[in-house]
Amino acid sequence: MTVIVVGGGASGIMAAIAARARGAVVTIVEKNPRLGKKILTTGNGRCNLTNINACAGSYHGADPGFAAGIIEQYDVKKTIKFFEKLGISHKVEESGKVFPMSDQASSVLDVLRYKLEQGDVKVIYEARVSEIRKNENGEFEIKLADGACIKGERVVLTAGGKAMPVTGSNGDGFRLAHELGHKIGDVFPALVPLKLEGRFFKSIAGVKISGTAEVLDGNKPEAGDRGDILFTSYGISGPPILQISRKAGEIMQNGRNPVLRLNMIDSMPKERLDGLLAKRFYHAVGKTAEFSLVGLINKRLIPVLLKEAGVNNLKAPVENLSAGERKKILNILTDWRFRITGTTSWPNAQITAGGIDTREVDKNTLESKIVSGLFFAGEVLDIDGACGGYNLQWAWSSGTIAGRNAALSE
Numbered sequence: 001m002t003v004i005v006v007g008g009g010a011s012g013i014m015a016a017i018a019a020r021a022r023g024a025v026v027t028i029v030e031k032n033p034r035l036g037k038k039i040l041t042t043g044n045g046r047c048n049l050t051n052i053n054a055c056a057g058s059y060h061g062a063d064p065g066f067a068a069g070i071i072e073q074y075d076v077k078k079t080i081k082f083f084e085k086l087g088i089s090h091k092v093e094e095s096g097k098v099f100p101m102s103d104q105a106s107s108v109l110d111v112l113r114y115k116l117e118q119g120d121v122k123v124i125y126e127a128r129v130s131e132i133r134k135n136e137n138g139e140f141e142i143k144l145a146d147g148a149c150i151k152g153e154r155v156v157l158t159a160g161g162k163a164m165p166v167t168g169s170n171g172d173g174f175r176l177a178h179e180l181g182h183k184i185g186d187v188f189p190a191l192v193p194l195k196l197e198g199r200f201f202k203s204i205a206g207v208k209i210s211g212t213a214e215v216l217d218g219n220k221p222e223a224g225d226r227g228d229i230l231f232t233s234y235g236i237s238g239p240p241i242l243q244i245s246r247k248a249g250e251i252m253q254n255g256r257n258p259v260l261r262l263n264m265i266d267s268m269p270k271e272r273l274d275g276l277l278a279k280r281f282y283h284a285v286g287k288t289a290e291f292s293l294v295g296l297i298n299k300r301l302i303p304v305l306l307k308e309a310g311v312n313n314l315k316a317p318v319e320n321l322s323a324g325e326r327k328k329i330l331n332i333l334t335d336w337r338f339r340i341t342g343t344t345s346w347p348n349a350q351i352t353a354g355g356i357d358t359r360e361v362d363k364n365t366l367e368s369k370i371v372s373g374l375f376f377a378g379e380v381l382d383i384d385g386a387c388g389g390y391n392l393q394w395a396w397s398s399g400t401i402a403g404r405n406a407a408l409s410e
């Protein structure tokens with residue numbers, strides 16, 4: 001069996017290894033001058049390669065259940081064993097995140113490339129696939145942008161989504177699948193910073209807090225997470241924001257306006273914080289309103305917070321603050337709301353939400369139900385996971401299953 005893998009990222013490399021292990025003659029066609037460029041950027045260069053909690057229920061998409069069979073067939077245990085065998089000793093960090101002991105994403109890529117070389121998998125570099133079609137003999141013809149044509153009995157399309165296009169994934173995978181007759185569901189950037197309404201962001205850009213962020217649809221909390229949150233010149237970023245960004249994108253996709261709610265002091269109940277504020281203000285008699293908050297929150301946030309609470313004279317003596325103004329300050333500290341005006345775009349996104357409609361793909365083999373012999377894996381499919389190793393796990397699992405099945409004779 002000859003198998004052509006279109007796109008040499010995480011899922012494509014796994015598909016090639018799996019197809020080769022089943023005896024196929026495998027060629028990877030990659031538009032970059034090297035394989036796995038995105039892998040190098042993962043986990044801040046450390047590669048959070050999976051998560052011990054990744055399971056059938058960890059994924060999103062129009063049909064999140066689609067991922068279940070694939071993750072069960074090639075689960076986290078098998079993935080870790082596979083990488084251990086290649087030489088990647090692993091460690092488990094907070095929230096079940098798995099990293100290589102080396103803390104180097106490049107070591108993950110090195111062992112994968114070594115495995116490909118050992119298996120004599122051919123790689124064609126700097127080869128952008130411009131068209132895939134099946135000829136009258138039932139063979140696939142893969143046309144490259146330079147005019148060359150490669151033929152194969154099976155194709156695994158692993159060209160990724162649109163996130164971080166500088167790594168090579170610019171949406172070609174969706175176009176190629178669409179030209180082969182597949183429906184592409186709406187795609188939007190996910191695991192991405194959020195743009196917020198407000199004129200003061202430039203003045204607090206770079207301020208980091210530890211707190212809780214939630215996405216509200218109307219008044220209903222739809223997603224939430226806590227951790228380090230970073231204000232930026234356009235809005236907000238940081239791990240909890242990336243985590244809840246998918247829900248914000250989904251609400252916007254449905255034509256509604258999501259709201260971000262921030263609790264900047266989530267280490268105590270609101271009533272206790274109210275008492276603490278009262279005590280601080282009482283002991284600060286003689287200080288300005290502005291100075292009375294130094295030591296409670298980041299200094300650069302104080303002028304913005306007071307203005308948002310309706311306290312315009314920052315130099316007013318703290319004893320002049322009314323009970324109502326204290327209540328407003330308390331509310332801003334624990335329940336600060338912003339209209340989300342958008343997500344930042346593809347260059348800042350870690351993943352693509354949406355993609356090839358999974359109803360047209362076999363959920364056990366990942367073969368197209370429209371074009372026999374065509375398989376899909378990775379981010380090109382309408383499946384995505386949370387931050388923390390879940391997306392690479394999807395790439396490893398789906399790549400392995402697609403590659404394995406592509407190598408089988410009918």
Ligand SMILES: Cc1cc2nc3c(=O)[nH]c(=O)nc-3n(C[C@H](O)[C@H](O)[C@H](O)COP(=O)(O)OP(=O)(O)OC[C@H]3O[C@@H](n4cnc5c(N)ncnc54)[C@H](O)[C@@H]3O)c2cc1C
Pocket residue numbers: 006007008009010011012029030031032035036037038039041042043044047048049050127128129130158159160161163164167168169170172173349350351377378379380388389390391392393395
């Ligand atoms: C900054 C960043 C950090 C991340 N960190 C993590 C993490 O720590 N853990 C985690 O689980 N996930 C992480 N992710 C997500 C994860 O990296 C991706 O979900 C995963 O790499 C997707 O793999 P893929 O093979 O589907 O696509 P990709 O890795 O995007 O690979 C697609 C490949 O196809 C090639 N290609 C595209 N079009 C063509 C064409 N026309 N012809 C030929 N080749 C083509 C591309 O050049 C590319 O090499 C991160 C993502 C980013 C952007």
